[in-house]
Amino acid sequence: MNACTGRRAALAGALDRAARLVPRAEAKLLLVHAAGIGHARLAAHPELELASDALERYEDWIARRAGGEPIAYLLGWREFYGRRFRVADAVLIPRPETELLVDCALAVVRALARSSRIADLGTGSGAIAVSLALEQPEAQVWASDASGAALDIARENAQALGARVRFRQGAWFAAFDPGSRFDLVVSNPPYVAEGDPHLANGDLRREPRAALVAGPDGLSEIRRIVRDAPAFLARSGQLLVEHGYDQAEQVREALRAAGFEAVRSWRDLAGIERVSGGSRGV
Numbered sequence: 001m002n003a004c005t006g007r008r009a010a011l012a013g014a015l016d017r018a019a020r021l022v023p024r025a026e027a028k029l030l031l032v033h034a035a036g037i038g039h040a041r042l043a044a045h046p047e048l049e050l051a052s053d054a055l056e057r058y059e060d061w062i063a064r065r066a067g068g069e070p071i072a073y074l075l076g077w078r079e080f081y082g083r084r085f086r087v088a089d090a091v092l093i094p095r096p097e098t099e100l101l102v103d104c105a106l107a108v109v110r111a112l113a114r115s116s117r118i119a120d121l122g123t124g125s126g127a128i129a130v131s132l133a134l135e136q137p138e139a140q141v142w143a144s145d146a147s148g149a150a151l152d153i154a155r156e157n158a159q160a161l162g163a164r165v166r167f168r169q170g171a172w173f174a175a176f177d178p179g180s181r182f183d184l185v186v187s188n189p190p191y192v193a194e195g196d197p198h199l200a201n202g203d204l205r206r207e208p209r210a211a212l213v214a215g216p217d218g219l220s221e222i223r224r225i226v227r228d229a230p231a232f233l234a235r236s237g238q239l240l241v242e243h244g245y246d247q248a249e250q251v252r253e254a255l256r257a258a259g260f261e262a263v264r265s266w267r268d269l270a271g272i273e274r275v276s277g278g279s280r281g282v
């Protein structure tokens with residue numbers, strides 16, 4: 001049966017059936033979005049009927065979720081830094097821990113007390129670059145990615161949210177003119193080691209491999225960015241990179257080896273060192 005038959009179902013019945021296939025909390029979340037209602041309405045009126053098109057959408061989502069598709073890809077969006085970003089399977093789903101990188105970046109540019117030039121390398125959905133451009137409107141923000149499909153989504157997000165970001169396609173700094181100098185470079189690059197068992201779990205199974213994996217120890221892309229950053233940083237310019245929960249020490253070492261000063265790491269809300277960075281010096 002399909003939408004044309006006018007098939008309908010009570011919210012409670014649809015939820016109970018879906019909860020046999022996926023965790024109940026996920027079934028509920030998808031139901032409120034398929035029905036276009038809030039959680040409170042679902043709780044207060046489980047007897048309400050789901051229209052046939054919403055029921056069809058809901059059953060499709062539940063089947064795909066049961067097959068491992070991330071909820072963010074089903075809904076088509078994920079919230080980041082208080083805003084809704086469109087996502088699709090060409091981009092990494094923005095993570096809450098990446099908000100720390102935005103916090104650190106804002107602290108750096110606000111301390112500069114002048115208009116700054118910022119580059120976000122490997123922008124994916126544009127979550128970092130767009131958030132920085134909107135939180136710090138006087139900054140000039142560039143963003144790059146190797147993936148044209150990711151850049152299309154990032155551009156869409158910038159336009160939908162009203163952020164002025166200049167997008168460039170290319171591998172890390174190669175996306176920019178060699179004469180470019182930035183006051184701040186931020187990046188959440190791929191940092192999972194090849195063969196890491198986490199790649200077989202959860203959303204990671206469906207996210208682009210090029211957004212996740214970085215060589216045998218997960219550090220190959222971070223090392224490249226750290227190595228090339230000094231040539232693209234203005235005097236006292238800073239580099240901030242997000243990394244894995246157990247990579248902070250190695251990232252600090254790479255930064256010091258590349259000549260960075262005032263090298264340090266920042267902890268996320270779980271107390272884990274998640275962002276490391278340093279200054280190019282004068």
Ligand SMILES: C[S@@+](CC[C@H](N)C(=O)[O-])C[C@H]1O[C@@H](n2cnc3c(N)ncnc32)[C@H](O)[C@@H]1O
Pocket residue numbers: 091092093094095098121122123124125126127128144145146147150170171172188189190191210211212221
């Ligand atoms: C971990 S994702 C981060 C996405 C986004 N910045 C975020 O935080 O949600 C890494 C991004 O780096 C991009 N990427 C991977 N290798 C790259 C390379 N060599 N040059 C430029 N971008 C690259 C991927 O396409 C992906 O969008």
